[in-house]
Amino acid sequence: MVPISIEAYVKKHCKDNPGEEPKQLKENLKQVVKDKKKGATCSNCGQEIWAIGSAVAYHGCFSCLTGETDSSEDYEIDEVCWS
Ligand SMILES: [Zn+2]
Secondary structure, three states: OEEEOHHHHHHHHHHHOOOOOHHHHHHHHHHHHHHHHOOOEOOOOOOEOOHHHHHHOOOOOHHHHHOOOOOOOOEEEHHHOOO
């Protein structure tokens, strides 16, 4: 995955999605990063969660949230980007 800071991701996401509330997204990301550090797992398959997707949907891994297996070009928050 491509590491990105919370700040940078919020900016990018809100530029692409003008209806989003940056404050709320940032709070969600902070929370989910904490959860991932504590070892939160996908509610569907038990793999480690994808923080960015989990901040906008539910606690899930990349594959379950997107239906794709290749995450090499997708972003993940730098603090929890382990692969
Ligand atoms: Zn999963």
